[in-house]
Amino acid sequence: MIEPPLVTPSAALARIAASCASRGIRLTATRRLVLGLLLEAERPLGAYLLMERLRATTRQAVSPPTVYRALDFLARERLVHRIERLDAFVACAAAARDGGGHAHLHQFLVCRRCGRAEEIHDPAVALALSGAAGQVGFSAHRMTVELEGECARCAAPKAEPRHQPPT
Numbered sequence: 462m463i464e465p466p467l468v469t470p471s472a473a474l475a476r477i478a479a480s481c482a483s484r485g486i487r488l489t490a491t492r493r494l495v496l497g498l499l500l501e502a503e504r505p506l507g508a509y510l511l512m513e514r515l516r517a518t519t520r521q522a523v524s525p526p527t528v529y530r531a532l533d534f535l536a537r538e539r540l541v542h543r544i545e546r547l548d549a550f551v552a553c554a555a556a557a558r559d560g561g562g563h564a565h566l567h568q569f570l571v572c573r574r575c576g577r578a579e580e581i582h583d584p585a586v587a588l589a590l591s592g593a594a595g596q597v598g599f600s601a602h603r604m605t606v607e608l609e610g611e612c613a614r615c616a617a618p619k620a621e622p623r624h625q626p627p628t
């Protein structure tokens with residue numbers, strides 16, 4: 462069972478912008494636009510697709526470094542995440558709900574059919590992995606957990622229409 466989105470993209474953006482302002486984090490026009498596009502996107506977006514959407518929105522030339530810098534900043538602030546296996550970005554689901562700014566360990570469930578990526582937060586996963594690493598003397602600095610498979614909506618019986626693949 463998939464819960465409906467808790468907040469609209471524009472409400473999420475307003476919440477994140479307010480949280481950034483209160484924490485002294487500068488959300489420039491470009492950063493805000495990039496974040497807004499990711500909040501609106503149904504699926505993870507690669508940097509080039511983002512750049513095209515940014516150009517379409519602003520009707521201005523946008524250079525790749527501009528987009529990459531904005532993405533770097535947003536990722537550092539944990540407002541967006543990079544899905545490594547897709548080389549694409551998603552808005553952080555936790556930030557969309559509460560404005561962001563919290564350190565959190567996330568895992569991603571990537572659906573092969575519809576291309577959506579669901580962010581989940583299970584501390585037990587991170588604990589088990591770092592525990593296993595510690596047993597062989599490895600100290601983990603960074604953790605990426607991405608599962609590929611079929612989401613509940615795509616796996617549902619035929620009565621429910623399947624989501625269209627990304628266009």
Ligand SMILES: [Zn+2]
Binds near residue numbers: 554555580
């Ligand atoms: Zn997150």
Ligand SMILES: [Zn+2]
Binds near residue numbers: 572576577611615
């Ligand atoms: Zn799916």
